[in-house]
Amino acid sequence: MIEKKMITKHIGKIDPHSIEDYIKSGGYKMLEKALGMKRLDIHDEFEKSYLRGRGGAGFPVAVKLMALAQETAKPKYIVCNADEGEPGNFKDRYLMENNPHQILEGMLIAAYATGAKKGYIYIRGEFEQSMKTMKKAICDARKHNLVGPNIKESPFDFDIEIRSGAGSYVCGEEFALLESIEGKSGRTRVKPPFPTSVGLFGKPTLINNVETFATFPVIIDMGGEAYANIGTPSSTGTKLISLSGNIRNKGVYEVPFGVPMRKIIEELGGGVGEGRKIQMIQLGGACGPVIPEYMLDMVIDYERFEEFESKTGAGAIIVIDDRYDMFDILKRVSEFFTHESCGKCTPCREGNLHMLKTLRKFVDKRASEKDLSLLETQARVMHQTSLCGLGQTAPTAVISTLHYFRFGYLNRIEESTPEVR
Amino acid sequence: MDLVAVLEQFPREQTYLIEILLKYQSLKPTQHLNEDELKTVADHLDLPESHVYGVVSFYSFFSMSPRGRYIIQYCRDVPCHINDDFDVKASLEKQLGITTGQTSEDGMFTLEYSSCLGMCDQSPVIRVNDKVYPRVNEKKIKALIAECRSDCDD
Numbered sequence: 151m152i153e154k155k156m157i158t159k160h161i162g163k164i165d166p167h168s169i170e171d172y173i174k175s176g177g178y179k180m181l182e183k184a185l186g187m188k189r190l191d192i193h194d195e196f197e198k199s200y201l202r203g204r205g206g207a208g209f210p211v212a213v214k215l216m217a218l219a220q221e222t223a224k225p226k227y228i229v230c231n232a233d234e235g236e237p238g239n240f241k242d243r244y245l246m247e248n249n250p251h252q253i254l255e256g257m258l259i260a261a262y263a264t265g266a267k268k269g270y271i272y273i274r275g276e277f278e279q280s281m282k283t284m285k286k287a288i289c290d291a292r293k294h295n296l297v298g299p300n301i302k303e304s305p306f307d308f309d310i311e312i313r314s315g316a317g318s319y320v321c322g323e324e325f326a327l328l329e330s331i332e333g334k335s336g337r338t339r340v341k342p343p344f345p346t347s348v349g350l351f352g353k354p355t356l357i358n359n360v361e362t363f364a365t366f367p368v369i370i371d372m373g374g375e376a377y378a379n380i381g382t383p384s385s386t387g388t389k390l391i392s393l394s395g396n397i398r399n400k401g402v403y404e405v406p407f408g409v410p411m412r413k414i415i416e417e418l419g420g421g422v423g424e425g426r427k428i429q430m431i432q433l434g435g436a437c438g439p440v441i442p443e444y445m446l447d448m449v450i451d452y453e454r455f456e457e458f459e460s461k462t463g464a465g466a467i468i469v470i471d472d473r474y475d476m477f478d479i480l481k482r483v484s485e486f487f488t489h490e491s492c493g494k495c496t497p498c499r500e501g502n503l504h505m506l507k508t509l510r511k512f513v514d515k516r517a518s519e520k521d522l523s524l525l526e527t528q529a530r531v532m533h534q535t536s537l538c539g540l541g542q543t544a545p546t547a548v549i550s551t552l553h554y555f556r557f558g559y560l561n562r563i564e565e566s567t568p569e570v571r
Numbered sequence: 572m573d574l575v576a577v578l579e580q581f582p583r584e585q586t587y588l589i590e591i592l593l594k595y596q597s598l599k600p601t602q603h604l605n606e607d608e609l610k611t612v613a614d615h616l617d618l619p620e621s622h623v624y625g626v627v628s629f630y631s632f633f634s635m636s637p638r639g640r641y642i643i644q645y646c647r648d649v650p651c652h653i654n655d656d657f658d659v660k661a662s663l664e665k666q667l668g669i670t671t672g673q674t675s676e677d678g679m680f681t682l683e684y685s686s687c688l689g690m691c692d693q694s695p696v697i698r699v700n701d702k703v704y705p706r707v708n709e710k711k712i713k714a715l716i717a718e719c720r721s722d723c724d725d
Contacts, residue, residue, distance in 0.1 A: 316630035333588035
């Protein structure tokens with residue numbers, strides 16, 4: 151068994167709409183445990199756990215928690231980023247719809263440890279079901295004195311509000327998300343300052359992904375050290391993997407870090423269809439690299455991925471079999487980013503359009519050597535000069551295929567009409 | 572429900588701007604907002620009209636032109652595309668008799684493109700108003716459209 155269910159262990163066993171079910175399975179016990187601990191000891195556990203943010207960037211969580219706790223400006227906010235919009239990712243939706251209270255419990259622990267009094271969950275507007283489930287969970291938690299004033303008869307107050315996205319991918323970026331909660335267009339801010347010092351409404355804010363918050367009760371339960379023993383030294387614990395594409399068993403799987411991708415695809419995913427071969431794999435979603443089949447023995451690990459100038463992202467694996475044209479895939483990725491660019495900075499707003507134009511030449515077999523070097527320049531400039539993660543990662547698929555599938559580009563130029571070559 | 576009633580449901584703060592607009596738009600059969608309504612919201616929240624217009628034009632959920640009672644959206648991102656054996660887009664356009672971005676003459680349907688709907692494990696998916704329909708095929712699409720039409724006859 152390569153699955154290891156820690157944050158998903160209750161899923162399927164409890165009714166997500168029943169707070170009683172969650173409490174019976176030991177839910178909100180970790181909040182009680184945390185309320186009985188010294189705040190510094192909680193931070194200590196998170197530091198030992200070496201938990202890294204699960205939204206894609208992999209930033210050490212304990213650093214952010216401590217930064218918020220040390221801020222003197224008030225009020226402080228806790229924001230849960232549930233704006234899961236990266237194509238190929240669906241694990242946050244899975245958590246929200248199957249175990250909403252564990253996410254609330256995580257936010258409560260974070261609030262207690264940092265002195266925050268108010269929290270927001272920003273949910274993608276498309277996730278109607280998640281929104282309903284989370285709203286009911288907050289309502290039930292309030293009735294049980296788990297959200298609101300004097301939680302569990304302690305002096306600790308914390309309230310949570312839900313905010314809906316309105317169809318903008320870039321709002322998954324932390325500053326764009328905060329702008330959106332403030333009632334503005336979702337355009338990012340220049341950083342520093344980081345959200346932990348100047349965040350929502352200009353106040354200190356901790357912003358983490360759904361999966362990260364769902365991990366907090368697990369760490370309080372088992373202790374930071376025990377948690378760090380799972381996975382690899384640089385990537386502790388487990389990761390939810392969203393497996394999709396041309397694969398038999400699509401779905402969400404929880405695996406410890408250090409598992410080779412091939413095992414996930416073959417053992418959990420059941421491989422590709424009869425008579426098909428894996429052509430390529432896109433990791434992390436549209437913003438992630440496209441890699442060849444022979445790299446599948448690479449293990450899921452933040453550092454190992456960085457050696458390949460890649461990111462584990464939020465844990466999506468999209469398997470693409472040999473029926474599809476690489477350039478058509480790249481064109482779709484590029485169309486996505488062209489549609490979703492917020493337009494604030496020039497490299498992203500214009501770069502995506504130009505890159506799409508060049509990619510279309512490859513799709514239509516009218517590409518030349520000049521187009522190849524043009525594409526390389528466009529991708530590099532966007533990656534290096536865009537203001538936020540959207541523009542910086544939009545060309546990742548192109549950059550990675552230029553490296554791993556260069557022959558594909560050269561072949562396509564060969565196939566192109568002689569006039570353009 | 573009129574706009575004033577919606578405004579009264581929320582605290583008078585800018586942070587509720589998007590929530591107010593979403594709520595009100597969803598209640599209108601034409602699922603769109605007009606200039607007068609934006610002005611009313613702007614005045615109520617003490618914001619410049621340009622700010623409210625900026626927000627409405629930024630987020631893809633908002634529309635300034637009337638849309639159908641049923642907004643049908645399809646995804647064309649990679650995970651849906653490589654599980655789409657019958658061409659969802661062409662099938663929808665053919666059965667609705669409109670192209671992407673258009674509204675049918677009877678005001679029943681608007682067809683739109685949506686970025687990833689977050690159900691890649693059940694692709695291809697389409698969304699009709701608030702509901703997402705997984706693993707669609709030509710037959711399911713046909714049945715769904717018929718269901719929407721008969722809903723309107725009632």
